[in-house]
Amino acid sequence: MDEEFLYTPIQKLKEHLNDNCFFIKRDDLIPFSFGGNKVRKSILFFRELEKQEADYVVTYGSSSSNHCRVIANMAAIRKIPCLIISPLENNNMTMNKMMMTLFGAEFIYCHVTEVSKTIENSLNILRRKGWNPYFIEGGGHGNTGTQAYVNAFEEILKYEQDHEMQFNYIFHTSGTGSTQAGLICGKKINQTKHKIIGISNARRNPGGKQVIQDSVNSYLQKNGYIIESKNDVDFIDDYILGGYGDYNTEILNVIKSVFIKDGIPLDPIYTGKGYAGMLRYIQDNNIQNQDILFIHTGGTPLFSDALEEIVNGKGN
Numbered sequence: 001m002d003e004e005f006l007y008t009p010i011q012k013l014k015e016h017l018n019d020n021c022f023f024i025k026r027d028d029l030i031p032f033s034f035g036g037n038k039v040r041k042s043i044l045f046f047r048e049l050e051k052q053e054a055d056y057v058v059t060y061g062s063s064s065s066n067h068c069r070v071i072a073n074m075a076a077i078r079k080i081p082c083l084i085i086s087p088l089e090n091n092n093m094t095m096n097k098m099m100m101t102l103f104g105a106e107f108i109y110c111h112v113t114e115v116s117k118t119i120e121n122s123l124n125i126l127r128r129k130g131w132n133p134y135f136i137e138g139g140g141h142g143n144t145g146t147q148a149y150v151n152a153f154e155e156i157l158k159y160e161q162d163h164e165m166q167f168n169y170i171f172h173t174s175g176t177g178s179t180q181a182g183l184i185c186g187k188k189i190n191q192t193k194h195k196i197i198g199i200s201n202a203r204r205n206p207g208g209k210q211v212i213q214d215s216v217n218s219y220l221q222k223n224g225y226i227i228e229s230k231n232d233v234d235f236i237d238d239y240i241l242g243g244y245g246d247y248n249t250e251i252l253n254v255i256k257s258v259f260i261k262d263g264i265p266l267d268p269i270y271t272g273k274g275y276a277g278m279l280r281y282i283q284d285n286n287i288q289n290q291d292i293l294f295i296h297t298g299g300t301p302l303f304s305d306a307l308e309e310i311v312n313g314k315g316n
Protein backbone atom coordinates (compact mmCIF):
# COMPACT_ATOMS: atom_id res chain seq x y z
CA MET A 1 0.00 0.00 0.00
CA ASP A 2 1.95 3.05 -1.05
CA GLU A 3 -0.19 4.86 -3.58
CA GLU A 4 -0.51 8.53 -2.87
CA PHE A 5 -3.79 8.79 -4.74
CA LEU A 6 -6.26 6.11 -3.75
CA TYR A 7 -9.37 7.26 -5.65
CA THR A 8 -11.74 5.75 -3.12
CA PRO A 9 -15.29 5.38 -4.44
CA ILE A 10 -17.93 8.08 -4.09
CA GLN A 11 -21.46 6.71 -3.99
CA LYS A 12 -24.98 8.03 -3.52
CA LEU A 13 -26.78 7.52 -0.21
CA LYS A 14 -30.50 6.86 0.41
CA GLU A 15 -30.59 9.81 2.82
CA HIS A 16 -32.75 12.68 1.48
CA LEU A 17 -33.23 15.07 4.41
CA ASN A 18 -34.57 18.47 3.20
CA ASP A 19 -34.42 17.33 -0.44
CA ASN A 20 -30.65 17.36 -0.35
CA CYS A 21 -28.73 14.82 -2.40
CA PHE A 22 -26.22 12.89 -0.26
CA PHE A 23 -23.02 11.20 -1.38
CA ILE A 24 -20.33 9.40 0.61
CA LYS A 25 -16.62 9.06 -0.13
CA ARG A 26 -15.57 5.61 1.06
CA ASP A 27 -12.17 6.17 2.62
CA ASP A 28 -13.15 3.26 4.86
CA LEU A 29 -12.57 1.05 1.80
CA ILE A 30 -8.87 1.90 1.41
CA PRO A 31 -7.50 -1.63 1.05
CA PHE A 32 -5.27 -1.80 4.12
CA SER A 33 -6.04 -2.63 7.77
CA PHE A 34 -9.74 -1.64 7.65
CA GLY A 35 -8.94 1.57 5.78
CA GLY A 36 -9.78 5.06 6.99
CA ASN A 37 -8.13 8.46 7.07
CA LYS A 38 -5.31 7.13 9.23
CA VAL A 39 -4.19 4.88 6.38
CA ARG A 40 -4.03 7.84 3.99
CA LYS A 41 -1.87 9.68 6.50
CA SER A 42 0.27 6.68 7.50
CA ILE A 43 1.33 5.94 3.93
CA LEU A 44 2.99 9.37 3.85
CA PHE A 45 4.40 9.10 7.38
CA PHE A 46 6.11 5.79 6.66
CA ARG A 47 7.57 7.16 3.45
CA GLU A 48 9.16 9.89 5.57
CA LEU A 49 10.26 7.38 8.21
CA GLU A 50 12.05 5.35 5.56
CA LYS A 51 13.72 8.44 4.13
CA GLN A 52 15.07 9.22 7.61
CA GLU A 53 16.13 5.60 8.07
CA ALA A 54 14.29 5.52 11.38
CA ASP A 55 14.18 2.14 13.12
CA TYR A 56 11.54 2.73 15.81
CA VAL A 57 8.12 4.31 15.64
CA VAL A 58 6.54 6.13 18.57
CA THR A 59 3.03 7.53 18.63
CA TYR A 60 0.16 8.45 20.93
CA GLY A 61 -3.50 7.41 21.19
CA SER A 62 -6.26 5.78 23.22
CA SER A 63 -7.42 2.18 23.05
CA SER A 64 -10.10 3.24 20.52
CA SER A 65 -7.52 4.89 18.27
CA ASN A 66 -7.72 3.87 14.61
CA HIS A 67 -4.48 5.78 14.12
CA CYS A 68 -2.56 3.55 16.57
CA ARG A 69 -3.95 0.35 14.99
CA VAL A 70 -2.83 1.42 11.51
CA ILE A 71 0.61 2.61 12.67
CA ALA A 72 1.13 -0.65 14.59
CA ASN A 73 0.21 -2.65 11.48
CA MET A 74 2.50 -0.65 9.19
CA ALA A 75 5.36 -1.01 11.69
CA ALA A 76 4.78 -4.77 12.02
CA ILE A 77 5.02 -5.20 8.24
CA ARG A 78 8.45 -3.57 8.29
CA LYS A 79 9.49 -5.38 11.50
CA ILE A 80 10.03 -1.98 13.12
CA PRO A 81 9.22 -1.84 16.86
CA CYS A 82 6.22 0.36 17.71
CA LEU A 83 5.70 2.17 21.02
CA ILE A 84 2.26 3.59 21.82
CA ILE A 85 1.88 6.13 24.62
CA SER A 86 -1.70 5.71 25.81
CA PRO A 87 -3.88 7.69 28.24
CA LEU A 88 -5.02 5.86 31.39
CA GLU A 89 -8.32 7.74 31.03
CA ASN A 90 -9.54 5.94 27.89
CA ASN A 91 -8.49 2.36 28.20
CA ASN A 92 -11.31 -0.10 27.42
CA MET A 93 -10.61 -3.38 25.69
CA THR A 94 -11.53 -2.72 22.07
CA MET A 95 -10.95 -4.46 18.74
CA ASN A 96 -8.40 -1.78 17.86
CA LYS A 97 -6.53 -2.42 21.11
CA MET A 98 -6.53 -6.18 20.49
CA MET A 99 -5.11 -5.64 17.02
CA MET A 100 -2.39 -3.32 18.34
CA THR A 101 -1.40 -6.15 20.69
CA LEU A 102 -1.53 -8.64 17.82
CA PHE A 103 0.89 -6.45 15.86
CA GLY A 104 3.30 -6.57 18.82
CA ALA A 105 3.05 -2.90 19.84
CA GLU A 106 4.43 -1.91 23.25
CA PHE A 107 2.41 0.39 25.51
CA ILE A 108 3.31 3.03 28.06
CA TYR A 109 0.32 4.37 30.01
CA CYS A 110 0.15 7.80 31.57
CA HIS A 111 -2.40 10.42 32.60
CA VAL A 112 -3.54 12.79 29.83
CA THR A 113 -1.74 15.65 31.59
CA GLU A 114 1.58 13.77 31.46
CA VAL A 115 1.53 12.97 27.75
CA SER A 116 4.09 15.46 26.42
CA LYS A 117 6.54 14.64 29.20
CA THR A 118 6.13 10.89 28.71
CA ILE A 119 6.67 11.16 24.95
CA GLU A 120 9.80 13.26 25.42
CA ASN A 121 11.20 10.88 28.04
CA SER A 122 10.50 7.82 25.91
CA LEU A 123 12.18 9.34 22.85
CA ASN A 124 15.22 10.32 24.91
CA ILE A 125 15.55 6.84 26.39
CA LEU A 126 15.34 5.24 22.92
CA ARG A 127 17.97 7.63 21.51
CA ARG A 128 20.28 6.92 24.43
CA LYS A 129 19.94 3.22 23.67
CA GLY A 130 21.08 3.88 20.09
CA TRP A 131 17.73 3.81 18.28
CA ASN A 132 16.66 6.37 15.67
CA PRO A 133 12.99 6.83 16.62
CA TYR A 134 10.38 8.48 14.40
CA PHE A 135 7.60 10.22 16.29
CA ILE A 136 4.09 10.57 14.86
CA GLU A 137 1.70 12.95 16.61
CA GLY A 138 -1.59 11.52 17.90
CA GLY A 139 -4.07 11.15 15.05
CA GLY A 140 -1.31 11.72 12.49
CA HIS A 141 -1.35 15.46 13.05
CA GLY A 142 1.09 17.75 11.21
CA ASN A 143 1.93 18.82 7.64
CA THR A 144 2.31 15.22 6.47
CA GLY A 145 -1.17 14.34 7.73
CA THR A 146 -2.53 17.51 6.12
CA GLN A 147 -0.95 16.51 2.78
CA ALA A 148 -2.97 13.26 2.81
CA TYR A 149 -6.23 15.22 2.69
CA VAL A 150 -5.00 17.75 0.16
CA ASN A 151 -4.62 14.64 -2.00
CA ALA A 152 -8.09 13.38 -1.05
CA PHE A 153 -9.53 16.79 -1.94
CA GLU A 154 -7.99 16.48 -5.39
CA GLU A 155 -9.65 13.08 -5.78
CA ILE A 156 -12.96 14.79 -5.03
CA LEU A 157 -12.25 17.42 -7.72
CA LYS A 158 -11.48 14.64 -10.20
CA TYR A 159 -14.82 12.99 -9.40
CA GLU A 160 -16.62 16.31 -9.92
CA GLN A 161 -14.93 16.87 -13.28
CA ASP A 162 -15.72 13.32 -14.43
CA HIS A 163 -19.37 13.72 -13.40
CA GLU A 164 -19.78 17.37 -14.41
CA MET A 165 -21.07 18.45 -11.02
CA GLN A 166 -19.87 20.18 -7.87
CA PHE A 167 -20.62 19.36 -4.25
CA ASN A 168 -21.91 22.35 -2.31
CA TYR A 169 -20.90 20.90 1.05
CA ILE A 170 -18.25 18.48 2.28
CA PHE A 171 -18.93 17.15 5.78
CA HIS A 172 -16.72 14.89 7.89
CA THR A 173 -15.89 14.07 11.50
CA SER A 174 -13.14 16.33 12.77
CA GLY A 175 -10.85 15.17 15.58
CA THR A 176 -7.22 16.25 15.76
CA GLY A 177 -7.86 18.42 12.70
CA SER A 178 -5.46 17.40 9.93
CA THR A 179 -8.22 15.85 7.80
CA GLN A 180 -10.09 19.16 7.83
CA ALA A 181 -6.87 21.19 7.43
CA GLY A 182 -6.01 19.17 4.32
CA LEU A 183 -9.45 19.66 2.78
CA ILE A 184 -9.32 23.40 3.49
CA CYS A 185 -5.81 23.69 1.97
CA GLY A 186 -7.02 21.77 -1.09
CA LYS A 187 -9.91 24.20 -1.41
CA LYS A 188 -7.67 27.26 -1.07
CA ILE A 189 -5.02 25.96 -3.48
CA ASN A 190 -7.65 25.07 -6.10
CA GLN A 191 -9.80 28.14 -5.35
CA THR A 192 -13.11 26.28 -5.15
CA LYS A 193 -16.34 27.25 -3.40
CA HIS A 194 -17.00 24.10 -1.34
CA LYS A 195 -18.25 24.61 2.19
CA ILE A 196 -16.15 22.28 4.31
CA ILE A 197 -17.83 21.50 7.60
CA GLY A 198 -15.98 19.53 10.25
CA ILE A 199 -18.21 18.05 12.93
CA SER A 200 -16.13 17.83 16.10
CA ASN A 201 -16.28 14.54 17.97
CA ALA A 202 -14.47 15.86 21.05
CA ARG A 203 -12.77 19.25 20.96
CA ARG A 204 -14.41 22.56 21.73
CA ASN A 205 -13.99 25.99 20.19
CA PRO A 206 -12.18 28.29 20.10
CA GLY A 207 -9.28 25.84 20.63
CA GLY A 208 -10.46 23.24 18.10
CA LYS A 209 -10.86 25.80 15.33
CA GLN A 210 -7.49 27.40 16.12
CA VAL A 211 -5.59 24.10 15.82
CA ILE A 212 -6.99 23.65 12.30
CA GLN A 213 -6.30 27.26 11.30
CA ASP A 214 -2.69 26.85 12.51
CA SER A 215 -2.34 23.60 10.51
CA VAL A 216 -3.68 25.31 7.39
CA ASN A 217 -1.26 28.21 7.77
CA SER A 218 1.66 25.90 8.49
CA TYR A 219 0.99 23.73 5.42
CA LEU A 220 0.46 26.66 3.04
CA GLN A 221 3.58 28.41 4.29
CA LYS A 222 5.72 25.28 4.13
CA ASN A 223 4.65 24.64 0.54
CA GLY A 224 5.27 28.21 -0.61
CA TYR A 225 1.68 29.32 -1.14
CA ILE A 226 0.98 32.96 -0.55
CA ILE A 227 -2.69 32.70 0.24
CA GLU A 228 -4.43 35.06 2.56
CA SER A 229 -5.71 32.80 5.28
CA LYS A 230 -8.51 34.37 7.27
CA ASN A 231 -9.97 32.65 10.27
CA ASP A 232 -12.88 30.94 8.53
CA VAL A 233 -12.70 27.32 9.68
CA ASP A 234 -16.13 25.70 10.09
CA PHE A 235 -15.34 23.45 13.05
CA ILE A 236 -18.68 22.69 14.68
CA ASP A 237 -18.62 21.75 18.37
CA ASP A 238 -22.41 21.69 18.91
CA TYR A 239 -22.72 17.90 18.77
CA ILE A 240 -19.85 16.64 20.94
CA LEU A 241 -22.11 15.74 23.90
CA GLY A 242 -19.82 14.94 26.86
CA GLY A 243 -16.70 14.81 24.68
CA TYR A 244 -14.52 12.06 23.21
CA GLY A 245 -16.22 8.68 23.29
CA ASP A 246 -19.61 9.98 24.45
CA TYR A 247 -22.65 9.11 22.30
CA ASN A 248 -26.39 8.78 22.65
CA THR A 249 -29.40 6.87 21.31
CA GLU A 250 -29.82 9.31 18.42
CA ILE A 251 -26.33 8.47 17.14
CA LEU A 252 -26.92 4.72 17.53
CA ASN A 253 -30.20 5.03 15.60
CA VAL A 254 -28.53 6.96 12.78
CA ILE A 255 -25.86 4.23 12.53
CA LYS A 256 -28.57 1.57 12.44
CA SER A 257 -30.52 3.40 9.75
CA VAL A 258 -27.50 4.01 7.46
CA PHE A 259 -26.43 0.38 7.84
CA ILE A 260 -29.91 -0.91 6.97
CA LYS A 261 -30.54 1.50 4.08
CA ASP A 262 -27.09 1.70 2.52
CA GLY A 263 -25.12 -1.23 3.98
CA ILE A 264 -22.43 1.11 5.27
CA PRO A 265 -21.08 0.72 8.83
CA LEU A 266 -20.50 3.89 10.88
CA ASP A 267 -19.31 4.00 14.49
CA PRO A 268 -20.46 6.00 17.55
CA ILE A 269 -17.07 7.62 18.36
CA TYR A 270 -16.16 9.06 14.95
CA THR A 271 -18.16 8.65 11.74
CA GLY A 272 -21.62 7.98 13.23
CA LYS A 273 -21.24 10.95 15.57
CA GLY A 274 -20.16 13.12 12.63
CA TYR A 275 -22.95 11.85 10.37
CA ALA A 276 -25.62 12.42 13.04
CA GLY A 277 -24.10 15.87 13.66
CA MET A 278 -24.28 16.58 9.91
CA LEU A 279 -28.02 15.77 9.85
CA ARG A 280 -28.58 18.04 12.85
CA TYR A 281 -26.52 20.81 11.28
CA ILE A 282 -28.54 20.57 8.06
CA GLN A 283 -31.76 20.89 10.05
CA ASP A 284 -30.48 23.62 12.35
CA ASN A 285 -29.27 25.69 9.36
CA ASN A 286 -32.19 24.78 7.09
CA ILE A 287 -29.96 23.59 4.23
CA GLN A 288 -32.03 22.44 1.24
CA ASN A 289 -31.60 21.12 -2.30
CA GLN A 290 -27.82 20.87 -2.11
CA ASP A 291 -25.31 18.23 -3.21
CA ILE A 292 -23.68 17.07 -0.02
CA LEU A 293 -20.64 14.84 0.35
CA PHE A 294 -19.87 13.04 3.60
CA ILE A 295 -16.38 11.57 3.91
CA HIS A 296 -16.36 8.17 5.59
CA THR A 297 -13.09 8.43 7.49
CA GLY A 298 -13.03 4.75 8.55
CA GLY A 299 -13.04 3.19 12.01
CA THR A 300 -14.93 0.04 11.08
CA PRO A 301 -13.57 -1.97 14.07
CA LEU A 302 -15.41 0.51 16.32
CA PHE A 303 -18.66 -0.43 14.55
CA SER A 304 -18.09 -3.99 15.75
CA ASP A 305 -17.38 -2.80 19.31
CA ALA A 306 -20.72 -0.99 19.31
CA LEU A 307 -22.82 -3.55 17.43
CA GLU A 308 -24.55 -4.91 20.53
CA GLU A 309 -25.68 -1.41 21.52
CA ILE A 310 -26.63 -0.60 17.94
CA VAL A 311 -28.94 -3.64 17.98
CA ASN A 312 -30.21 -3.55 21.59
CA GLY A 313 -29.89 0.09 22.61
CA LYS A 314 -27.50 2.02 24.80
CA GLY A 315 -26.36 0.38 27.99
CA ASN A 316 -26.86 -3.15 26.65
Ligand SMILES: *Cc1c(COP(=O)(O)O)cnc(C)c1O
Residues within 6 Å of the ligand: 036, 037, 038, 066, 067, 139, 173, 174, 175, 176, 177, 178, 179, 180, 270, 271, 297, 298, 299
Ligand atom coordinates in the same frame (compact mmCIF):
# COMPACT_ATOMS: atom_id res chain seq x y z
C1 LIG B 1 -9.03 10.04 13.48
C2 LIG B 1 -10.37 9.91 12.91
C3 LIG B 1 -11.12 11.03 12.54
C4 LIG B 1 -10.65 12.44 12.77
O1 LIG B 1 -9.63 12.81 11.88
P1 LIG B 1 -8.65 13.99 12.24
O2 LIG B 1 -7.76 14.12 11.09
O3 LIG B 1 -7.93 13.57 13.50
O4 LIG B 1 -9.48 15.20 12.50
C5 LIG B 1 -12.35 10.83 11.95
N1 LIG B 1 -12.83 9.59 11.74
C6 LIG B 1 -12.15 8.49 12.08
C7 LIG B 1 -12.76 7.17 11.84
C8 LIG B 1 -10.88 8.60 12.68
O5 LIG B 1 -10.21 7.49 13.02
